[in-house]
Amino acid sequence: MNDCWVAHNLGSTQVSDSAGTKRRRNAPTVIIIEHSTLARTTVVKLLERELAGWNLIDLSSTESLDRALGAEVRLIALDLAGRGVESASLRDDLAAITARFPEVPITLLSSTDDAIIARQALKIGIRGFFSTSLPIDIALAGLRLVLAGGTFFPQLLGAATNGSNGSNEHSPARNEAEKSLDERTQYLALAEFTPREADVLAELQSGCSNKVIAGKLNLSGHTVKMHLQHIMRKLQAQNRTEVVARLIQRAASGPDASPS
Template identity: 80%
Template sequence: MDRCWAATIPGSRQVSNSAKTRRHMRRNLPTIVVIQHSTLARTTVVKLLELEFAGWNFIDMISTESLDRALGAEVRLIALDLAGRGVGSTSLHNDLAAIAERFPEAPITLLLGTDDVDIVCQALKMGIRGFFSTSLPIDIALAGLRLVLAGGTFCPQLLGTVATGSNEHIPARNEAEKSLDERTQYLAIADFTPREAEVLAELQCGCSNKVIAGKLNLSGHTVKMHLQHIMRKLQAQNRTEVVARLVRRAEGGHDTSPN
């Protein structure tokens, strides 16, 4: 009865088809998933990201129980709220397992209400790629997000430990983390526009310009333009050097830029 009734409404079928088309188009966009129990916090994060990453798709949910909503989307990153849990909690491990099962290639970042270094060190060992606390300035958080999208790891909570020379947490950290002694180093690594970060991520996967253009719905000329900007920012001469320099800088190495 409902289907018959809907079919009698002028334009109803066109509206339905249009909605399906819009949903399909969003599925083809690079996607960020935000999992946050608090409606206010979740909505605020998504609104901020929508302003910064124009043309991206955002899927927000209360818990990992809704993860299937994102299946089929091109998920580039998942932001998960720690929600006051311990790193060793069964709940967190279950959430991480659910994410890994459905989106094994997507980097996971944690939304924190604390700057506890112990939590960060433990989570790094679990493969978490970014840590965004409520105390972090928005511009730094956005730069850190770009860094993760470009293949790096963002953990500003460890910088204070390095700057003060404390070695309390050194055994839990790798060489990459030890060498990041200033917050601006993250900005230097992450100084890419959202679109440049997308191109760079595809470049690191070994994609050709043609493949990158097809995946990101760009022209070949636009891809070349983004690559030129990336090479200039990294002071690299070619694609191979771009990847090499980014890896060295992300690992804290001292690459020698050409004069």
């Protein structure tokens, strides 16, 4: 059987499921659903280091989801497997997940960076879009962002401006809802912030750590912290997680929203 539990800290109290596999009692859990054994194993090995003490459940399909019932599931990562967001197969997988874990955030693993697909995924409630082209540190930062209650869609950060570069490749498929989402992206990136603060905020929305933001923007760590303090003050947030929450609230309310 390819599907398995991965348990950490083997000296701690464990329980077994009906198949005899083991997991740590009451430990937070992440489920990875990926049809490729190699890709699935690679993700698990990466998360073993990042989420020490967590249970990791890797499955080849949603058909094995019942094995995770009763676990403290905090996140489910599902392989897009080249499917469109509107495909019946993906909809069936999402329905199977939400039927068992209705409150758990779902992220997609994708081989493409297509902003149209990412935008569609965001509209149906997906909380993160992780493409195979992402650097590992960015992907891990995005994972932490979703676990903290945020959303991670780096493909959408430049969507609003990229749509006006003269390319009409996807224009027939763009509807009013998608255009509205672009406008919200512009608003969240620019309203009330200085240009440099907007740059830092964009990287923060992408899930970047302070060190990564400093490197990408050619700033010192101290300067990044200063900009983050200004951003938090303007959003009346106490930490990075609250910044994400404020942005989510304001995105839902649209450009006319005012700070709470």
